[in-house]
Amino acid sequence: MRAYYMDNDPSDQRLAHDSGRAVDAETLDALGVLRWHIPVDPEGKWESEVDAIANERHYKNRDVVVVNKEGMGDQFEATLKKFYHEHMHEDEEIRYVIEGGGYFDVREAPTDEWIRLHVGSGDMLVLPAGIYHRFGLDMGMKSRTMRLFKDEPKWIAHNRGVDTDVNPFRVDYLKALQSKGVAVGA
Structure with a gap:
């Protein structure tokens, strides 16, 4: 997994858009973004490592989502647009990439810059509830990803806006950042 600030070029979201400014582990830690690299191996050892993290974080359910043109047909472009719209969730978002690749963009506080x-393949990521983010595929144009859930599988996005800015999960996220010494603005 590689982390960097985006270059703010609005062209094709599948391109790297690398500003040349790397983001260090401390910055991601301060934002509450957790990450692991668990190589996908033919023997399936990765599954026990993913299970251990899921158990530690009290995840009870999971599914696997395949995002590619072949499998999704006419829904492919609409689904990508939905994922790429800036949003937050009221629960952690935890993903393990089995195959393919993509970009998770997260908003940094207090700068509001995209990271x-x-x-x-093999990257596992946990985004905290309340963080603004989005997802897009990279130039490989495919992803097979395990999604983990604390309860029943659900994916409810709250698109960024005035109402979302005061959502209790967003407010709690900002308070958690402040308790870590991160300035979050007005």
Whole structure:
């Protein structure tokens, strides 16, 4: 997994858009972004490592989502647009990339800059509830990803806006950042 600030070029979201400014582990830690690299191996050892993290974080359910043109047909472009729209969730978002790759973009506090996390096979990521983010595929144009859930599988996005800015999960996220000494602005 590679983390860097985006270059703010609005062209094709599948491109790297690397500003040349790397983001260090401390910055991601301060934002509450957790990450692991667990190589996908033919023997399936990765599954026990993913299970251990899931158990530690009290995840009870999971599914696997395949995002590619072949499998999704006419829904492919609409689904990518939905994922790439800036949003937050009221629960952690935890993903393990089995195959393919893409970008999780997260908003940094207090700058509101996009930090791009390029994920690929074997990368596991936890985004905290309340963090603004989005997802897009990279130039490989495919991803097979395990999603983990504390309860029943659900994916409810709250698109960024005035109402979302005061959502209790967003407010709690900002308070958690402040308790870590991160300035979050007005």
